[in-house]
Amino acid sequence: MVLTIGILALAGLTLDGGLALSAKVKANGQAEAAARAGAQAIDLSAYRSTGTLQLVPVQAVADAQSYLATVGASGTVTVSGDTVTVTITASQNTQLLGMVGISSLTVHGTGSAHPQRGVVTAIDP
Structure with a gap:
């Protein structure tokens, strides 16, 4: 009986560990995608007048949160200078570890992005 429980716990670590890793990759x-969405909130008037890329922080947060809502995730969005950082915390339900009292595993995902200029010079063929 003890050996069976030990084998099931080991199988649970393998199965549920893999599911948690998959959930972390997804998060x-x-x-990262939400941060990229937020990094597109460029202050166009500043860019047109001075050529500098700077974000509109309120819009960057709103755009990143909107993306998160679209994919059914929730997280925190911060803007520091020209960098948008998104942190997601998700819960992955376990399949086998529930038998030993672990019903879910918490995973975290983080991504950052900042605006980039596109092509600025033409390339001769």
Whole structure:
């Protein structure tokens, strides 16, 4: 009986660990995409007048949060200078570890982005 429980716990670590890793990769991807969405909130009047890229922080946060809502995730968005950082915390329900009292695992994903200029010179063919 003890051996069976030990084997099931080991199988649970393998299965549920893999599911948690997959959830972490997904959370990182969502956080990175949300940060990129927020980094598109460029102050166009400043860019047109001075050529400097700067963000509109309120719009950057709103755009990143809107992206998170679209993909069904929630997280925190911060803007520091020209960098948008998104942090997601998600919960992954366990399949086998529930038998030993672990019903879910918490995963975190983080992504950052800042605006970039596009092509500024033409390339001769």
